[in-house]
Amino acid sequence: xxxxxxxxxxxxxxxxxxxxxxxxxxxxxxxxxxxxxxxxxxxxxxxxxxxxxxxxxxxxxxxxxxxxxxxxxxxxxxxxxxxxxxxxxxxxxxxxxxxxxxxxxxxxxxxxxxxxxxxxxxxxxxxxxxxxxxxxxxxxxxxxxxxxxxxxxxxxxxxxxxxxxxxxxxxxxxxxxxxxxxxxxxxxxxxxxxxxxxxxxxxxxxxxxxxxxxxxxxxxxxxxxxxxxxxxxxxxxxxxxxxxxxxxxxxxxxxxxxxxxxxxxxxxxxxxxxxxxxxxxxxxxxxxxxxxxxxxxxxxxxxxxxxxxxxxxxxxxxxxxx
Amino acid sequence: xxxxxxxxxxxxxxxxxxxxxxxxxxxxxxxxxxxxxxxxxxxxxxxxxxxxxxxxxxxxxxxxxxxxxxxxxxxxxxxxxxxxxxxxxxxxxxxxxxxxxxxxxxxxxxxxxxxxxxxxxxxxxxxxxxxxxxxxxxxxxxxxxxxxxxxxxxxxxxxxxxxxxxxxxxxxxxxxxxxxxxxxxxxxxxxxxxxxxxxxxxxxxxxxxxxxxxxxxxxxxxxxxxxxxxxxxxxxxxxxxxxxxxxxxxxxxxxxxxxxxxxxxxxxxxxxxxxxxxxxxxxxxxxxxxxxxxxxxxxxxxxxxxxxxxxxxxxxxxxxxxxxxxxxxxxxxxxxxxxxxxxxxxxxxxxxxxxxxxxxxxxxx
Numbered sequence: 001x002x003x004x005x006x007x008x009x010x011x012x013x014x015x016x017x018x019x020x021x022x023x024x025x026x027x028x029x030x031x032x033x034x035x036x037x038x039x040x041x042x043x044x045x046x047x048x049x050x051x052x053x054x055x056x057x058x059x060x061x062x063x064x065x066x067x068x069x070x071x072x073x074x075x076x077x078x079x080x081x082x083x084x085x086x087x088x089x090x091x092x093x094x095x096x097x098x099x100x101x102x103x104x105x106x107x108x109x110x111x112x113x114x115x116x117x118x119x120x121x122x123x124x125x126x127x128x129x130x131x132x133x134x135x136x137x138x139x140x141x142x143x144x145x146x147x148x149x150x151x152x153x154x155x156x157x158x159x160x161x162x163x164x165x166x167x168x169x170x171x172x173x174x175x176x177x178x179x180x181x182x183x184x185x186x187x188x189x190x191x192x193x194x195x196x197x198x199x200x201x202x203x204x205x206x207x208x209x210x211x212x213x214x215x216x217x218x219x220x221x222x223x224x225x226x227x228x229x230x231x232x233x234x235x236x237x238x239x240x241x242x243x244x245x246x247x248x249x250x251x252x253x254x255x256x257x258x259x260x261x262x263x264x265x266x267x268x269x270x271x272x273x274x275x276x277x278x279x280x281x282x283x284x285x286x287x288x289x290x291x292x293x294x295x296x297x298x299x300x301x302x303x304x305x306x307x308x309x310x311x312x313x314x315x316x317x318x319x320x321x322x
Numbered sequence: 323x324x325x326x327x328x329x330x331x332x333x334x335x336x337x338x339x340x341x342x343x344x345x346x347x348x349x350x351x352x353x354x355x356x357x358x359x360x361x362x363x364x365x366x367x368x369x370x371x372x373x374x375x376x377x378x379x380x381x382x383x384x385x386x387x388x389x390x391x392x393x394x395x396x397x398x399x400x401x402x403x404x405x406x407x408x409x410x411x412x413x414x415x416x417x418x419x420x421x422x423x424x425x426x427x428x429x430x431x432x433x434x435x436x437x438x439x440x441x442x443x444x445x446x447x448x449x450x451x452x453x454x455x456x457x458x459x460x461x462x463x464x465x466x467x468x469x470x471x472x473x474x475x476x477x478x479x480x481x482x483x484x485x486x487x488x489x490x491x492x493x494x495x496x497x498x499x500x501x502x503x504x505x506x507x508x509x510x511x512x513x514x515x516x517x518x519x520x521x522x523x524x525x526x527x528x529x530x531x532x533x534x535x536x537x538x539x540x541x542x543x544x545x546x547x548x549x550x551x552x553x554x555x556x557x558x559x560x561x562x563x564x565x566x567x568x569x570x571x572x573x574x575x576x577x578x579x580x581x582x583x584x585x586x587x588x589x590x591x592x593x594x595x596x597x598x599x600x601x602x603x604x605x606x607x608x609x610x611x612x613x614x615x616x617x618x619x620x621x622x623x624x625x626x627x628x629x630x631x632x633x634x635x636x637x638x639x640x641x642x643x644x645x646x647x648x649x650x651x652x653x654x655x656x657x658x659x660x661x662x663x664x665x666x667x668x669x670x671x672x673x674x675x676x677x678x679x680x681x682x683x684x685x686x687x
Contacts, residue, residue, distance in 0.1 A: 100660070298469075301461075
C-alpha cells in the first residue's frame with residue numbers, strides 16, 4: 001500500500017469518525033450526569049432529516065443545521081421529561097425515541113417530498129462544502145508533511161473541525177469548570193450535589209440539552225456533509241456504535257476521540273475490501289469489519305481489557321426523600 | 323398500601339396510555355393530510371374484516387406473543403432484554419438447521435424438533451450477555467444491543483456463504499415438504515369454503531398460546547418463578563433468602579432468549595419455509611411494546627400482541643390504499659412504548675391523586 005492510499009483511508013476515517021465522535025461526546029455529557037441515553041441514534045436520525053429538509057427548502061445549510069439541532073433538542077426534551085421529571089425508565093425512553101424518529105422521519109418525509117421517505121438531493125449552498133485550509137496547495141510539495149496537510153488535514157467540512165475542537169472543549173468543561181465538576185458529581189452521587197444546594201434536575205436537564213445539541217450537529221453532518229440529503233434510516237446504527245465507543249473510552253473525552261477514530265477506521269476499511277485483500281493477501285469478511293466495533297466493545301465489557309465502570313448513579317432517577 | 327385498586331392498575335393505566343398514543347397518532351395522520359377516522363376504518367376492515375385479514379393479524383400476533391413473553395420474563399427479573407431481535411434471528415438459524423439437515427417423517431415431529439432448535443439457539447444467544455451481566459457486571463442492555471448487530475452480521479455471513487441456496491438470493495434452500503406446518507387454511511377450511519385463504523397464520527399460533535399458559539404457570543406457580551420475581555423486586559433481599567443472583571440472571575435470560583427464538587417456528591418454518599435475510603422484521607423490538615402494554619402478564623401480552631398484530635396488518639393495508647406509509651406503525655409503536663413505559667408516571671400520577679381524593683371523600687362522608 002502506498003502512502004497516498006493510506007492517506008485516502010485515513011481521510012475517510014476522519015470523515016466517518018466525525019458523526020461517531022459528536023454522538024459519543026453527546027452521550028458522554030448525558031451519561032456523566034447520570035442519564036443513560038440509548039436514544040442517540042434516534043436524535044441523529046431526526047436531526048439528519050430536519051437539517052436535510054430545511055436545507056433543501058431554504059437553500060441554506062446553516063438554517064438546516066439549526067433545524068437539525070432543534071429536532072434533536074425536541075427529542076431530548078422528551079427524554080428529559082421521561083427520565084428526570086417523571087422519573088421513568090431511561091432505557092425504555094431511549095428505545096421509544098429511536099422508534100419515534102425512525103417512524104416520523106419517513107412519514108413526514110413522504111408527506112413533504114413524496115420521494116419514498118427521502119429528501120431531494122442537496123446541492124451548492126444547501127450542503128457543507130470542503131474547507132481549504134490556508135497554504136494547503138503551497139505545502140503540497142513538501143515531502144511527508146505536505147500531502148498529510150493537504151490531503152488529510154485540509155479539505156474537510158467545517159463540522160469536522162468543529163467536532164475536533166469539541167474534544168478539548170469537552171475535556172475543559174468537564175475537568176476545569178465548576179459546571180463540569182457538578183455534572184460529574186451528579187452522575188456519581190446526586191444526593192451529595194443536592195445537599196450542597198445545587199439543583200440535580202437543572203444539571204441533568206443541562207446535560208441532556210448539551211447531548212441534544214451535539215446529536216443535532218452529528219445528524220446534520222450525515223445529511224448535509226457526508227451525504228447530499230436525507231435517506232431513510234441513514235444513521236445506520238451509528239448511535240449504537242457511538243454508545244459502544246463511549247464504553248470503549250470509559251466515559252472520557254480524549255479516549256472518546258481515539259475510540260471513534262478506531263471505529264471510523266474500521267468503517268473506512270469496510271468500504272475498501274479490495275485494499276485489505278491486497279495488503280493482507282487474504283480476504284477479510286466485510287461483515288466482520290462491520291461488527292468489529294460491537295465485538296470489541298463486548299470484549300471490553302467482559303473486562304478482559306481493563307474494566308469499564310460507568311458513572312455510579314447512571315440510569316437511576318433521583319428521588320429527593322430517599 | 324397500594325394507592326390504586328388492582329383493576330385501575332392493570333386496565334386503566336394501559337388503556338389511558340393507549341388512548342394518548344392513539345390521539346397523538348391521529349394528530350400525525352391529520353398533519354399529513356389524511357382523515358384519521360377513515361384510516362382507522364380502513365385498518366379495521368383490512369385487519370379484521372375477513373378471515374384473510376385475521377389470518378395476517380394472527381400471524382403477526384404469533385410473533386409478538388413470543389417476543390412479548392420474552393421481554394416480560396426478563397422484566398420480572400428486573401432486566402431489560404432488548405436483544406429479542408438477535409435472539410429471534412438465531413432462533414431462525416436453529417429452525418433452519420433442524421429443518422434442512424434432519425429428514426422429518428411428519429410435520430408434528432418436525433415442529434417439536436424445530437421448537438427445540440429455535441429455543442436452544444435463542445437461549446444460547448441470550449446466555450452470553452447474561453453471563454457477562456452476572457459475572458462481569460456489564461450492562462445487559464448494552465450487550466444485548468451489540469448482540470443484535472452481531473447476530474444480523476452472522477446471519478448475513480451464513481446466508482451468502484455456507485447455507486446459501488443456488489441462485490442470486492441470500493437465502494437457504496426451501497425446507498422439505500414434510501416440514502410444512504399446517505396453515506389456518508389447511509386446518510379450518512372444509513369442503514368448498516376456504517377460510518384464511520393465502521394468509522400465513524399457522525399452527526404455531528397455538529404453540530404461542532401454550533407458551534402464554536406455560537409462562538403464567540412458571541411465573542406464578544413454580545418455585546423458580548417465585549425466585550425470579552423475588553429477585554426482580556429486590557436483589558439484596560433475594561440474596562439474603564439464599565437465591566443465587568447468577569442463577570436467576572442466567573435462567574431468566576435464557577428462558578427469555580428461548581422464547582424470542584421460538585418466534586422462528588412461525589415466521590421461518592410456518593411462513594417463509596426457508597431462512598431469508600431480515601426475517602424478524604423488528605418483531606423483537608415490538609416485543610418491548612407488547613410486554614409494557616401487557617404489564618408483563620402473559621394474558622396482557624396475549625391481548626397486546628393481538629393489538630399489535632392488528633396494527634401491523636392494518637398498517638400494511640393503509641400503505642396499500644392511502645398515502646400513509648407503513649412507518650406510521652413504527653410511530654404508534656414508539657408512542658405506546660413511551661406512554662406505557664417511560665412516561666408511566668405521567669399517566670399514573672394524576673390517577674393516583676384522583677383515587678386518593680376519592681378515598682378521602684369517602685372517609686369523610
